[in-house]
Amino acid sequence: MNDMRIVERDVDITENKITARGVQVYYGTNHALKDVDVDILDKTVTAFIGPSGCGKSTFLRCLNRMNDTVASARVEGEILLEGENIYDPKVDPVQLRAKVGMVFQKPNPFPKSIYDNVAYGPKIHGLTRNKAELDEIVEKSLRRAAIWNEVKDRLDASGTGLSGGQQQRLCIARAVATNPEVLLMDEPCSALDPIATAQVEELIDELRSQYSVVIVTHSMQQAARVSQKTAFFHLGHLVEYGETGQIFTNPQDPRTESYITGRIG
Numbered sequence: 001m002n003d004m005r006i007v008e009r010d011v012d013i014t015e016n017k018i019t020a021r022g023v024q025v026y027y028g029t030n031h032a033l034k035d036v037d038v039d040i041l042d043k044t045v046t047a048f049i050g051p052s053g054c055g056k057s058t059f060l061r062c063l064n065r066m067n068d069t070v071a072s073a074r075v076e077g078e079i080l081l082e083g084e085n086i087y088d089p090k091v092d093p094v095q096l097r098a099k100v101g102m103v104f105q106k107p108n109p110f111p112k113s114i115y116d117n118v119a120y121g122p123k124i125h126g127l128t129r130n131k132a133e134l135d136e137i138v139e140k141s142l143r144r145a146a147i148w149n150e151v152k153d154r155l156d157a158s159g160t161g162l163s164g165g166q167q168q169r170l171c172i173a174r175a176v177a178t179n180p181e182v183l184l185m186d187e188p189c190s191a192l193d194p195i196a197t198a199q200v201e202e203l204i205d206e207l208r209s210q211y212s213v214v215i216v217t218h219s220m221q222q223a224a225r226v227s228q229k230t231a232f233f234h235l236g237h238l239v240e241y242g243e244t245g246q247i248f249t250n251p252q253d254p255r256t257e258s259y260i261t262g263r264i265g
């Protein structure tokens, strides 16, 4: 793949956060993802785009072993997080998911207080020694998710009582509370109105100063607005990966061109 060579040439290898090589995913006999190679960079937003059913979410879920929870799913190949194989039997998937956090399509706060939603991860992973440290992490995470000012006076209120956009930012606060290295977002704005979408997109841009962010989106406009790198998937193949501007203005593969010009979808 030409674009892989461009990335390898232009980017200092130390900036690589995740390296995937020869990744195959099967659901029973359905070969859903075929021989995917990609380098996901640190402090970068990478968008996964492509028509429905092409394997975007499947690949995203490989990156924190969420596919482990699907009985029929089988993953082959190699996925390295900072050089370590995340599928090594020694790796605890729960610990992995603290390092590679995930935000889902539909905001899914726990039916607990706003405070407890954010405190949950640091508590189960033993990241704090006392209440003062936990308070500090909760505040820092809510600030990072740009929702602190809206909730600071009602931290004991239920997370499920917030608006959809606030719930999604609360879920982002929950994901960053365990100090992850990578944030995976599966269509994080699809249940949000345009104002909440704009807020979350702005937040994604801010988050990239600290994390490697990977976002699955159906919206090419969103991919163009928020990402620096884009990967185009089609029928289980990663067809093209490169600079977002280049993918949208000068795609190298005719399938990418057909998709971005609306001829396949």
Ligand SMILES: Nc1ncnc2c1ncn2[C@@H]1O[C@H](COP(=O)(O)OP(=O)(O)OP(=O)(O)O)[C@@H](O)[C@H]1O
Pocket: 027, 030, 032, 050, 051, 052, 053, 054, 055, 056, 057, 058, 059, 070, 072
């Ligand atoms: N839990 C599952 N069990 C069985 N097959 C699945 C499962 N999840 C996905 N698949 C299959 O894997 C293929 C890729 O699906 P996937 O959800 O990854 O695509 P996608 O590009 O994210 O699609 P969409 O944009 O519609 O969400 C499809 O053929 C789908 O039917």
